[in-house]
Amino acid sequence: MDQAVIEPALADAQQAGRFDLYAGVHKALRLYMTDTLARVGRADPADDDEVAGAIGQLRDLLELCDLHIEDENRFVLPALEARRPGVTERNAEEHVSHGQAISALRREAAIVERSGAGERPMALLALYRRLGLFVAENFEHMHYEETRLMPALWAEYPDEALTGIEAAIVASIPPMLMARALHWFLPALPHPERVGMLSGMRENAPPGAFAGALEIARERLTLRDWRRLAEALGLPSGDATVEAVAATVGGLRIAERW
Ligand SMILES: [Fe+2]
Incomplete structure (x- = not known):
């Protein structure tokens, strides 16, 4: 080339x-x-x-x-x-x-x-x-x-x-494919862009999608990156974060939320 x-x-x-x-x-x-x-x-x-x-x-x-x-x-x-x-x-x-x-x-x-x-x-x-x-x-x-x-x-x-x-x-994009894409977006992007993406989801995505994205972030990011992200989003950075957010949307399973 x-x-x-x-x-x-x-x-x-x-x-x-x-x-x-x-x-x-x-x-x-x-x-x-x-x-x-x-x-x-x-x-x-x-x-x-x-x-x-x-x-x-x-x-x-x-x-x-x-x-x-x-x-x-x-x-x-x-x-x-x-x-x-x-x-x-x-x-x-x-x-x-x-x-x-x-x-x-x-x-x-x-x-x-x-x-x-x-x-x-x-x-x-x-x-x-x-x-x-x-x-x-x-x-x-x-x-x-x-x-x-x-x-x-x-x-x-x-x-x-x-x-x-x-x-x-x-x-x-169908919800399940969006969730799959997020598995690769989150570890591929630099920290500020992760924050921008998750902030946008919190503002605009359907109820529960933000909590699902947080679960994916916790699974896919290193502990350091996860903590930075949680802090930037104004969330507690412990493992309780995802559960706390999920509870606010009724504890639905991730596939149902997307
Ligand atoms: Fe292309």
Whole structure:
């Protein structure tokens, strides 16, 4: 990849503190992809539970990748095309090929699941390699979006319009997938952005969603990061925090709250 693709507008806009549609979600996806790749890579072919766990995480990742492509096609690319016809052509084509790659990964995962003890090591290695290529292509693709498409969006739209696009995306995401995404957003983002995300949820999300997000934060963050977050949100940082917040929303189970 040409490393000199970063447009001058990118640095200017970042300095001006413009709202970035891609940066946060792409950090979450990069973490989710690399964690899943490593998990598939270290799965012991002779250990059924490890293999099932790795393939389960892979299937969950692919479901979120499908959703991410759908969201971009539905909400982001049309906004760009409306102002700069043709600018999203490369991106739209790559979304089609990523969809095909996702299907191929699902087929290879099924081959691993069906394989006997003799074939499983090679089937697992083949899945790991294909996933590695998928991750590599996605890393380039996300870089292109962040450095070429985002500056075009900044040039064409004010931040109010961009936050409106993000709100429409968030509103369209099924609750269970939102909870899954949070598992990767929270450890992928820097502290101030975690605080911003959780504060926004406290203000705007459905009742109970904030408590569910806190449970995910406590599970996924280091103790130090969890304490910083709780403090910044004005919550007691002990283990009682999540239970206390959950009690205020009726003690519903997390899946029901989302
Ligand atoms: Fe994309």
